[in-house]
Amino acid sequence: MAIMARAANLRGYRELIDELGGDGAGLLRRFGITPEAIADDDALVPAESLSRALKVAMDFLDRNYPGPERTMTTRVRSAIDEALVESKADIDTVARMLTVHARTLQRALAAEGTTFTEILDDARREAVYRLLRETDLPMSRITTLVGLREQSALTRVVRRWYGTTPQRIRSAARVP
Incomplete structure (x- = not known):
């Protein structure tokens, strides 16, 4: 049984997306909400479609209009943590995730007194420590998960960070 919602609930989505310079109706159509429903506030639309549209809108706002307490450093760290799990965490990938150019990202981090490499190193250090202590994953798998190329690189960075071996x-x- 599909849960339905009144199309009048779409008004906020349309206004939000239009205000951000997009095509609100076009975005809603991408989620299976018909032009008729968009035009008729009394029409019924699948609540799941509204939920997916809201998630896309909230992700966009979170990435592009963060709260004043969220510095570029914290945004980059969050993106690196996500990228370590899903793909490779390099500056180009993280910049794409944050919808900024890599050079703009570097300048913003420099203004905050840090670098992408420092944040990545910190994220890797915490991930490696957690994976070593809390899992039984093979060293080769941990190496891959944190974005290092060789297991010997894992041993070197762990020695640098903690003064001992991963084992x-x-x-x-x-x-x-």
């Missing part, structure tokens, strides 16, 4: 960190976590 020792894992063993220490297993001691009762």
